[in-house]
Amino acid sequence: MSINPKREIFASLAKVGTALSSSIRIELLELLAQRERRVDQLAALTGATVANTSQHLQKLRQAGLVSARKEAQSVFYRLAGDEVVALLSALGRVGEAYVAEIDRIVRLYLAGVDALEPVSATQLLVRARKGLVTVLDVRPAEEYAAGHVQGAVNIPIAELEKRLKELPRRKEVVAYCRGPYCLMSYNAVALLRKKGLRSRRLQDGMPEWRMAGLPVEQG
Amino acid sequence: MSINPKREIFASLAKVGTALSSSIRIELLELLAQRERRVDQLAALTGATVANTSQHLQKLRQAGLVSARKEAQSVFYRLAGDEVVALLSALGRVGEAYVAEIDRIVRLYLAGVDALEPVSATQLLVRARKGLVTVLDVRPAEEYAAGHVQGAVNIPIAELEKRLKELPRRKEVVAYCRGPYCLMSYNAVALLRKKGLRSRRLQDGMPEWRMAGLPVEQG
DNA sequence: ACTATATTCAATTGATCGCTTGAATACTAG
DNA sequence: CTAGTATTCAAGCGATCAATTGAATATAGT
Numbered sequence: 001m002s003i004n005p006k007r008e009i010f011a012s013l014a015k016v017g018t019a020l021s022s023s024i025r026i027e028l029l030e031l032l033a034q035r036e037r038r039v040d041q042l043a044a045l046t047g048a049t050v051a052n053t054s055q056h057l058q059k060l061r062q063a064g065l066v067s068a069r070k071e072a073q074s075v076f077y078r079l080a081g082d083e084v085v086a087l088l089s090a091l092g093r094v095g096e097a098y099v100a101e102i103d104r105i106v107r108l109y110l111a112g113v114d115a116l117e118p119v120s121a122t123q124l125l126v127r128a129r130k131g132l133v134t135v136l137d138v139r140p141a142e143e144y145a146a147g148h149v150q151g152a153v154n155i156p157i158a159e160l161e162k163r164l165k166e167l168p169r170r171k172e173v174v175a176y177c178r179g180p181y182c183l184m185s186y187n188a189v190a191l192l193r194k195k196g197l198r199s200r201r202l203q204d205g206m207p208e209w210r211m212a213g214l215p216v217e218q219g
Numbered sequence: 220m221s222i223n224p225k226r227e228i229f230a231s232l233a234k235v236g237t238a239l240s241s242s243i244r245i246e247l248l249e250l251l252a253q254r255e256r257r258v259d260q261l262a263a264l265t266g267a268t269v270a271n272t273s274q275h276l277q278k279l280r281q282a283g284l285v286s287a288r289k290e291a292q293s294v295f296y297r298l299a300g301d302e303v304v305a306l307l308s309a310l311g312r313v314g315e316a317y318v319a320e321i322d323r324i325v326r327l328y329l330a331g332v333d334a335l336e337p338v339s340a341t342q343l344l345v346r347a348r349k350g351l352v353t354v355l356d357v358r359p360a361e362e363y364a365a366g367h368v369q370g371a372v373n374i375p376i377a378e379l380e381k382r383l384k385e386l387p388r389r390k391e392v393v394a395y396c397r398g399p400y401c402l403m404s405y406n407a408v409a410l411l412r413k414k415g416l417r418s419r420r421l422q423d424g425m426p427e428w429r430m431a432g433l434p435v436e437q438g
Numbered sequence: 439a440c441t442a443t444a445t446t447c448a449a450t451t452g453a454t455c456g457c458t459t460g461a462a463t464a465c466t467a468g
Numbered sequence: 469c470t471a472g473t474a475t476t477c478a479a480g481c482g483a484t485c486a487a488t489t490g491a492a493t494a495t496a497g498t
Contacts, residue, residue, distance in 0.1 A: 010242040010249075013314045017245065020236025022486080023229040030229070039445060052487055054446060064313065073444045073495045083313045090309040091232055094283065094302045241456080258475060271457060273476060292465045292474045440498085447492065455484070462477065468470085 019063035020091060024048055025056050029079065029088055032066060036078035119174050120203050121214055124149075128174075134167055135202075136175045138188045149176065149202075150215035157188055164195055176202035176209075238282035239310065243267055244275050247296075251285060252304055252426040253397060254365045255297035304430045308423070311398070337422040338393050340431055343368075347393075353386055355394045357407045358425070366425065368395065369434035376403040379410055391417040398424035 019025060027046050031037060037045075043053040057077055060066040065084050069076045079085060119127075127133045128151055135152040137144050144154040155163050157177075167173055175188040185201045192199035202209075209216070238244060246265050250256060256264075262272040276296050279285040284303050288295045298304060338346075346352045347370055354371040356363050363373040374382050376396075386392055392411055396403040404420045411418035421428075429435055 007242065007246075009314070010245045013245050013310055014240055014242040016310055016314055017236055017239025017241070018485095021233055021240045022236070023233040024486090026229045026232050026236065040443090049488075050445075051447090051489080054444095055486085058446085070445095070494095073442095075445065080313075083309070087306075087309040087313045090302065090306040091235055094235055094299075094306050237455095243456090259473090268458075269475070270459085270477090273474095274456085277476085289464095289475095292472095294475065441496100442498100443494100443496080445492100445494080448490090450488080451486100453484100453486080456482090458480090460478090462475100464473100464475080466471100466473080468472100 016063045016065065016087075019060050019065055020087075022056065022059075024052075025060055026088075026091075028053070028056060028060065028077075029065065029084070032077055032079050033085055033088060036069070036076045038074045038076055042077070119200050121209055124174055124202055125214060132171065134171045134173045136167070136173050136188065137177070138175055138185060139177050145219055147216045147218050149209055150217050152176075152217075160188055160191055164192075164197075167192075167197065169197055172198040172200065174200055174202050235282045235284065235306075238279050238284055239306075241275065243271075244279055245307075245310075247272070247275060247279065248284065248298065248303065248307055249398065251296060251298050252307060253362055255288070255295045257293045257295055261296070301430050304426045308398075308427055308430075337420045339422050340428055340433055343393055343421055344433060351390065353390045353392045354421075355386070355392050355407065356396070356425075357394055357403045358396050362397075362425075364438055366429065366435050366437050368421075368425070368428055369436050371395075371436075376407055379407055383411075383414055383416075386411075386416065388416055391419065393419055393421050395421035395428075396424050398426055 020029075024046055028042055031042060031045055039054055039057065040050055042057070043050045046053060048056070057066065057068075061068060061077075065080055065087075066077050067080045069078070124133065124135065128135050128149075135149050137148045137152040137154045138157040138160060139148075139154070140156050141154060144152075148154065153166070155166065173192055175185040175192070177185040177188075189199045189201050239248075243265055247261055250261060250264055258273050258276060259269055261276070262269045265272060267275070276285060276287075280287060280296075284299055284306075285296050286299050288297070343352070343354065347354050347368075354368055356367045356371040356373045357376040357379060358367075358373070359375050360373060363371075367373065372385070374385065394404040394407040394411070396407075404424070408418045408420050
């Protein structure tokens with residue numbers, strides 16, 4: 001294979017990315033995810049001018065994200081396919097989960113960066129064996145059953161507020177979930193602090209814990 | 220919340236889109252989907268300067284797509300989470316399905332090879348457990364060591380022709396590499412077929428396999 | 439043919455992006 | 469402390485992008 005076709009593929013994917021780099025275009029895609037619409041309708045809904053909307057739509061079409069159908073004077077745009085819906089969904093998950101959500105939680109509940117300092121796995125192991133901390137697994141019960149940190153208590157994040165009294169108030173609670181960027185433990189720490197308990201996150205989650213060869217229980 | 224929360228969400232999604240609007244950043248993400256890497260390693264792999272690579276990585280971090288871990292002088296970057304793998308995968312799917320340019324590239328470089336139906340992950344899992352297929356990992360040895368499909372044999376693509384006799388001829392060989400746009404498995408299938416073995420590609424690669432929670436081995 | 443409607447095209451301006459260069463910072467090893 | 473390594477920062481330049489404006493094209497109704 002002589003030339004590097006990967007480069008060209010990345011460039012093409014980057015064009016799709018570029019199509020997603022404008023908030024107006026994202027909004028257009030969200031609107032088109034509901035049903036096909038005319039240019040002027042989209043312009044009215046987004047508040048942009050018709051010409052501007054038209055240009056954005058053409059960029060989206062060039063990137064292969066939308067397609068157009070002409071009827072009388074009007075042009076109806078629609079999403080090019082289900083893959084685009086999946087892409088929007090994936091984008092939403094990443095965007096909301098990692099940028100807005102963490103940012104919101106951090107600003108809302110956790111003043112100061114130091115307050116967020118996670119506990120390392122080795123620290124936790126030592127302190128848990130001394131009985132100094134409560135280890136809290138906030139994942140769903142079935143994931144807990146498949147394997148959890150030795151001695152950890154399982155209270156899924158959704159039930160945490162109701163079952164607060166199961167946690168001893170005098171010990172610090174170290175919460176963990178699926179991994180370093182799983183949000184459940186952030187929310188758990190936020191909630192516990194709000195309720196007056198001392199709480200921190202485990203630096204990593206279950207996969208990393210297991211991978212490090214640290215003690216795991218099942219059931 | 221502020222005046223128009225929807226606008227803010229679109230804006231934050233557009234930031235993620237902007238992060239995906241550069242071919243270098245896409246390539247960085249694909250590389251990081253394999254495993255965490257240092258800045259200078261990524262610079263060498265992409266061919267960009269270290270400073271430029273660093274700046275791109277910071278944009279990715281700002282968008283919440285990657286995170287960094289410092290060790291000694293080095294900074295190791297990795298994907299922020301599984302959602303990012305899903306996003307990359309969705310991006311690739313859109314590209315594959317709808318972008319004419321990618322279609323052209325695929326036709327240009329992969330004629331005759333891409334016509335072969337790929338094997339899905341679940342199909343492979345079932346057939347591998349029955350001993351019906353040989354699973355072949357054609358990535359470099361170090362990537363294989365960092366994690367590979369359970370039971371897979373590792374023969375890097377460069378050595379495949381010399382080490383053909385290591386593969387049983389009566390079983391079908393299912394080859395995989397880094398992901399849907401990694402070309403090594405295409406080449407592997409082409410070579411194996413030329414040599415008279417039955418062979419197909421795995422539909423996706425290692426990152427998707429891992430994300431699906433399918434069995435992975437290390438070492 | 440004439441007019442109204444819907445969309446696209448073309449040209450412009452200000453802003454942002456990407457890349458390079460050279461320096462600054464952070465950490466390690468001796 | 470000094471030298472070496474890894475990364476980031478800051479400034480600058482050319483290219484690209486977003487939005488506006490005004491005109492051009494296409495279609496339908498009269």
